[in-house]
Amino acid sequence: MTTMDLGAGMLSEQEHGRQLRRAIVASTVGTAIEWYDFFLYSTVTGLVFARLFFPRSEPLVGTLEAFAVYAVGFLARPVGAAIFGHYGDRIGRKSTLIATLMLMGIATFLVALVPTYDSIGIWGAIILTALRFIQGVGVGGEWGGSVLLSMEWARTSSHRGFIASWPQFGVPCGLFLANLAVLV
Numbered sequence: 001m002t003t004m005d006l007g008a009g010m011l012s013e014q015e016h017g018r019q020l021r022r023a024i025v026a027s028t029v030g031t032a033i034e035w036y037d038f039f040l041y042s043t044v045t046g047l048v049f050a051r052l053f054f055p056r057s058e059p060l061v062g063t064l065e066a067f068a069v070y071a072v073g074f075l076a077r078p079v080g081a082a083i084f085g086h087y088g089d090r091i092g093r094k095s096t097l098i099a100t101l102m103l104m105g106i107a108t109f110l111v112a113l114v115p116t117y118d119s120i121g122i123w124g125a126i127i128l129t130a131l132r133f134i135q136g137v138g139v140g141g142e143w144g145g146s147v148l149l150s151m152e153w154a155r156t157s158s159h160r161g162f163i164a165s166w167p168q169f170g171v172p173c174g175l176f177l178a179n180l181a182v183l184v
Helices: 003-009 013-053 059-091 093-113 123-151 161-181
Strands: none
Touching: 013 059, 013 093, 013 123, 013 161, 059 093, 059 123, 093 123, 123 161
16 A cells, blocks of 8 residues: 555545546646656648758658657657656655656756757757757656556546546547647
């Protein structure tokens, strides 16, 4: 039995409902933010990264190189899940959720500052790849932790799946917001 189970059992029904709503909203919003950052990168990859970071390549090859950098984020997700899953069990899911949001936000901000090929040559693509790996670690760590954070507040198994589904709703929200940002 985890400490969350012990704490949730001692709360009144009204206080438990309030904490459950807070956990669901926080994990859903956190997931939406993480996937917004992740999908924003994917949208921009297809539009401009080939020209900015791989201009000496043929257009098709440059696009494939840009999407190879994009794939690094997916390869890093299991690494993030292992790291933050471990620390989520040790120090708490809320702390690790905040850490993953910070990691993803900082990496996304730094992607905007990466110099292009014209400025520093291939090092721009290398820096972009490293930041993409960091983004993948962040989203990999946030994904499982946000689902568990919300699910652990369920008192019974009857609604546990429904409660755990709310963070999954953050993924299409993040996709919508990323496309809206690029459209604007």
